Amino acid sequence: MAAVDPRHARGNPDLPRAGSLATSPGLPGSLVWLLVALLLVSPVGQASDKATLRVLSWGGAYERAQQQALFAPFSAATGRPVEVMQYAGGIDELRRAEAEGEVPWDIIDMTKSDAMAACHEGLLQPLAPSLLAPSPEGTPPIQDFLPGSLSRCAITHSLFATVVAYRTDAFPGRRPTSIDDLFDAQRFPGPRALKRSAAANMEWALLAYDVPHQELYRLLSTRRGLRLALDRLGELPDIRWWQDGQTPVELLTSGAVVMASGYNGRFFDAMVNAEAPIEILWDGQVQEHETWVIPRGAPNPDAARKFLRFATSTERQAELARHIPYGPARRSASLRVTEHPESGADMRLHIPTHPLNAQRVVIKDEAWYAGTHERIQAFFEAWLADREAD
Amino acid sequence: MLRFLGLVLFGALIGGAAGLLSTAFVSAVLWLNDWLLISPRSRMMFDHPGVLMAATLLVPATGGLVVGLLHRAIPEQRPHTPADVIAAVQTRAGRLPARAGGLSALSAIVSLGSGASVGQYGPLVHLGATLGSLGARLLRLGRSDDNITIACGVASAIACAFNAPLAGIVFAHEVVLRHYALRAFAPVAAAAIVGHVIATNVLERGALFHVGDTVLPRPWEFAAFLVIGALGALVAGGYMRAILATGQLANRLPVPRELRPAMAGALLGLVALQVPDILGMGQETLRFATIAGAFGAGELVLVLVLKLLATALCLGMGFSGGVFSPALVIGTLFGALCGSLVAQLSGAQLDTFVFYAVCGMVAVTAPVIGAPLTTLLIVFELTGSYALTTAALASVTLASPIAAQLFGRSLFDIQLERRGLDLSAGRGRALLRRTAVAELKSSDCVTLPPGTTVGDAIFALGQARHGEAFLVDDHGHYVGCVSLAELEAARENGEHRKRLGDIPESPRPRLSPATSLWDAMAELQEVSGEALPLVDEQGRLLGVVTETSIARAYLQSSEELRREEHGSG
Numbered sequence: 006m007a008a009v010d011p012r013h014a015r016g017n018p019d020l021p022r023a024g025s026l027a028t029s030p031g032l033p034g035s036l037v038w039l040l041v042a043l044l045l046v047s048p049v050g051q052a053s054d055k056a057t058l059r060v061l062s063w064g065g066a067y068e069r070a071q072q073q074a075l076f077a078p079f080s081a082a083t084g085r086p087v088e089v090m091q092y093a094g095g096i097d098e099l100r101r102a103e104a105e106g107e108v109p110w111d112i113i114d115m116t117k118s119d120a121m122a123a124c125h126e127g128l129l130q131p132l133a134p135s136l137l138a139p140s141p142e143g144t145p146p147i148q149d150f151l152p153g154s155l156s157r158c159a160i161t162h163s164l165f166a167t168v169v170a171y172r173t174d175a176f177p178g179r180r181p182t183s184i185d186d187l188f189d190a191q192r193f194p195g196p197r198a199l200k201r202s203a204a205a206n207m208e209w210a211l212l213a214y215d216v217p218h219q220e221l222y223r224l225l226s227t228r229r230g231l232r233l234a235l236d237r238l239g240e241l242p243d244i245r246w247w248q249d250g251q252t253p254v255e256l257l258t259s260g261a262v263v264m265a266s267g268y269n270g271r272f273f274d275a276m277v278n279a280e281a282p283i284e285i286l287w288d289g290q291v292q293e294h295e296t297w298v299i300p301r302g303a304p305n306p307d308a309a310r311k312f313l314r315f316a317t318s319t320e321r322q323a324e325l326a327r328h329i330p331y332g333p334a335r336r337s338a339s340l341r342v343t344e345h346p347e348s349g350a351d352m353r354l355h356i357p358t359h360p361l362n363a364q365r366v367v368i369k370d371e372a373w374y375a376g377t378h379e380r381i382q383a384f385f386e387a388w389l390a391d392r393e394a395d
Numbered sequence: 396m397l398r399f400l401g402l403v404l405f406g407a408l409i410g411g412a413a414g415l416l417s418t419a420f421v422s423a424v425l426w427l428n429d430w431l432l433i434s435p436r437s438r439m440m441f442d443h444p445g446v447l448m449a450a451t452l453l454v455p456a457t458g459g460l461v462v463g464l465l466h467r468a469i470p471e472q473r474p475h476t477p478a479d480v481i482a483a484v485q486t487r488a489g490r491l492p493a494r495a496g497g498l499s500a501l502s503a504i505v506s507l508g509s510g511a512s513v514g515q516y517g518p519l520v521h522l523g524a525t526l527g528s529l530g531a532r533l534l535r536l537g538r539s540d541d542n543i544t545i546a547c548g549v550a551s552a553i554a555c556a557f558n559a560p561l562a563g564i565v566f567a568h569e570v571v572l573r574h575y576a577l578r579a580f581a582p583v584a585a586a587a588i589v590g591h592v593i594a595t596n597v598l599e600r601g602a603l604f605h606v607g608d609t610v611l612p613r614p615w616e617f618a619a620f621l622v623i624g625a626l627g628a629l630v631a632g633g634y635m636r637a638i639l640a641t642g643q644l645a646n647r648l649p650v651p652r653e654l655r656p657a658m659a660g661a662l663l664g665l666v667a668l669q670v671p672d673i674l675g676m677g678q679e680t681l682r683f684a685t686i687a688g689a690f691g692a693g694e695l696v697l698v699l700v701l702k703l704l705a706t707a708l709c710l711g712m713g714f715s716g717g718v719f720s721p722a723l724v725i726g727t728l729f730g731a732l733c734g735s736l737v738a739q740l741s742g743a744q745l746d747t748f749v750f751y752a753v754c755g756m757v758a759v760t761a762p763v764i765g766a767p768l769t770t771l772l773i774v775f776e777l778t779g780s781y782a783l784t785t786a787a788l789a790s791v792t793l794a795s796p797i798a799a800q801l802f803g804r805s806l807f808d809i810q811l812e813r814r815g816l817d818l819s820a821g822r823g824r825a826l827l828r829r830t831a832v833a834e835l836k837s838s839d840c841v842t843l844p845p846g847t848t849v850g851d852a853i854f855a856l857g858q859a860r861h862g863e864a865f866l867v868d869d870h871g872h873y874v875g876c877v878s879l880a881e882l883e884a885a886r887e888n889g890e891h892r893k894r895l896g897d898i899p900e901s902p903r904p905r906l907s908p909a910t911s912l913w914d915a916m917a918e919l920q921e922v923s924g925e926a927l928p929l930v931d932e933q934g935r936l937l938g939v940v941t942e943t944s945i946a947r948a949y950l951q952s953s954e955e956l957r958r959e960e961h962g963s964g
Contacts, residue, residue, distance in 0.1 A: 376441070376442065
């Protein structure tokens with residue numbers, strides 16, 4: 006596999022950044038947990054003979070949810086303190102740390118495309134599926150995890166999705182039910198907000214031609230496929246292109262557009278916490294994997310493996326999905342997800358991997374994007390320049 | 396009963412082995428296509444235009460070279476195809492050589508893997524059949540059972556490769572066995588089911604085509620589908636003719652046989668630089684052809700013609716592969732062309748475009764493989780759409796009979812006819828034509844030198860209790876034949892001492908060692924007597940063939956076929 010384009014490998018775009026966190030309601034409970042966790046991990050805390058497990062994760066609401074569902078319970082169960090550090094994706098730091106022989110992390114939360122690149126460069130330890138716990142029913146991990154979750158050096162724990170959301174008040178008497186409706190400006194008139202990127206838009210355009218999801222990337226590998234996809238996009242009269250993940254949420258909640266693509270976590274936030282009149286169209290959701298990896302030079306690899314087994318258990322995955330709308334990678338966990346502890350919202354309606362939402366999903370082909378992203382994006386930008394020139 | 400159940404179980408075993416081999420075959424081709432930069436996905440992911448161009452030129456040519464060298468090890472110097480399977484089953488010769496079969500499969504993997512414009516289903520069918528034949532040989536089964544195990548391998552290969560078990564079963568009966576005996580049905584069905592299970596659990600593949608909503612064609616459109624069928628038969632004919640003609644042309648080229656595929660590969664690569672759609676099996680092209688607007692009308696014609704020529708070139712010049720997948724692509728392009736024309740004429744945006752594409756597809760493929768029912772079932776099993784299947788039915792209604800009238804039952808049958816096996820009147824005739832009458836030779840007859848007198852001859856015949864004598868001269872040459880009735884008539888005329896050579900004899904047809912049972916039966920319509928003389932090329936009498944033995948052999952052959960084709964267990 007070719008090296009990952011750094012722009013593409015910016016990391017997990019679904020994560021609400023620190024800026025938006027402070028404004029999210031329902032924080033006090035999490036803050037308490039955070040304090041508890043800080044006490045647990047602080048070096049002057051309780052004297053533990055066990056070395057601290059050092060985790061590298063994304064920060065923000067995501068890390069807070071992990072703290073509640075994973076880190077604190079792990080410390081409670083094993084007596085091993087957990088220290089969490091933050092990063093914004095990418096593998097440059099890991100590469101440098103491995104080169105210097107001073108790796109400060111035992112386990113890293115990484116996007117699958119980064120994990121694939123890091124694995125290719127030999128920066129990660131191989132992970133055997135035997136490391137993982139079976140489901141409570143006894144289903145072996147290989148069957149319980151969604152396809153593509155178990156790779157050589159990375160175990161997918163959650164999936165997030167790029168979806169289309171729409172205003173429930175925009176189309177009296179009807180609702181979009183299929184991704185085709187994104188392109189149907191007759192039945193569903195009004196401006197759309199789409200990401201200024203080929204990714205997801207091209208997949209949806211081909212789905213609207215009835216191309217089965219298994220063939221999307223094969224067809225997008227031809228000039229003809231790319232042109233067809235852009236033709237379909239070009240039929241939309243009014244598109245607002247966004248680049249920052251929060252923009253589509255704002256455009257949609259303000260009523261500036263009637264449909265918008267975006268990350269399911271952000272739309273969840275607007276729907277549940279801000280009670281905006283929007284709904285997610287799950288048809289055609291483009292899923293991406295979020296994985297755990299263990300660096301080759303991790304100081305405590307055994308502890309990291311113990312944590313990995315703990316954090317990917319059915320029970321912990323289901324618990325994590327109650328706090329943040331990430332789809333558990335285990336089928337058994339998706340079925341066990343219950344309500345959001347703060348708002349009481351039924352989280353099954355909000356996680357990408359629940360069977361109700363996952364009837365027609367596109368699994369983002371990370372390997373394909375790793376090799377083609379720049380050229381596809383250039384092709385897309387050229388088309389956009391043409392369109393805007395007209 | 397127990398024996399029959401054993402055969403069903405054995406069919407399932409053959410099915411399992413054929414299914415696994417098919418899976419391995421398909422995976423190997425996909426892997427090679429990715430690795431050799433043939434598949435669009437690998438070409439898009441590979442970011443070095445110069446290397447890509449070189450690969451496009453070199454990979455098919457190099458693949459052709461390997462294929463040519465592999466074929467040198469096959470006695471016939473050519474890959475074995477489903478036509479060989481049909482011949483083996485229809486003539487009840489049964490045995491398919493394992494070595495040639497394995498080499499053909501290997502050269503097909505190389506052909507397909509290096510981007511030759513050929514199909515994969517033909518080689519899979521032959522691979523399954525070879526496996527079935529091998530199994531029958533291992534268990535020392537008889538001819539009829541051998542045919543059934545061959546059909547089992549075929550059914551499983553189709554069931555697995557298409558993930559269409561019903562089509563696999565029907566194909567085995569419709570194309571290979573050409574009868575629907577219950578005795579064959581059960582083992583074949585068992586094999587197809589096993590193949591299907593393997594396909595659904597090991598091979599993860601999307602449907603070949605997909606139909607979104609429940610749009611139904613308007614009533615008048617069925618007329619259009621019928622016409623597409625009729626025209627599709629002509630396209631199919633052109634396709635078959637092109638393949639056969641290239642083959643003949645290739646034989647006249649002053650190029651060694653093993654170098655011809657490499658030549659074809661080089662030419663293919665050169666054209667593919669401009670029109671990459673012609674490389675490989677063309678699954679992407681097939682899909683695009685079902686989408687309205689993916690091709691312009693001019694582009695459709697160009698790709699259709701180039702794909703047809705590319706396939707004829709590859710197959711005619713000796714690449715190993717099938718005719719089915721390219722026919723699917725050509726037919727779908729043709730259907731798309733018809734759809735675009737209808738849309739232009741009717742001036743409306745056609746939401747039934749995919750129907751036209753599929754109708755064109757079956758109209759071209761069904762005549763090529765001589766299997767209208769199989770083609771329909773493939774459409775049904777792959778799409779699960781009843782509306783689409785009925786549209787395809789309308790199209791195939793005219794396509795198959797028109798093509799059969801104009802060109803022949805299928806490309807396989809035409810190829811076999813050119814090799815001297817005419818299946819147009821069914822296997823009964825073909826079988827009788829393949830049985831040499833020499834097998835029935837008997838020496839139980841009276842031979843006399845022409846100098847014998849009538850009286851002596853009557854005595855000799857009476858002694859031997861025969862009704863006719865064959866006259867043989869000193870050199871063993873056959874001179875003629877006299878019957879006891881003629882001799883008695885001569886004696887009554889007072890020609891008691893006349894020599895046999897001087898009696899006017901009634902002409903009697905002679906059989907040669909090459910005469911077939913079918914021709915001998917035809918001769919019998921003209922004569923009545925005991926036996927016909929079997930005479931070699933130098934005119935020497937080798938023996939006689941009695942009329943009763945000819946009739947018995949004829950009845951026995953018919954009886955065997957009847958039992959095989961109508962047996963229930």
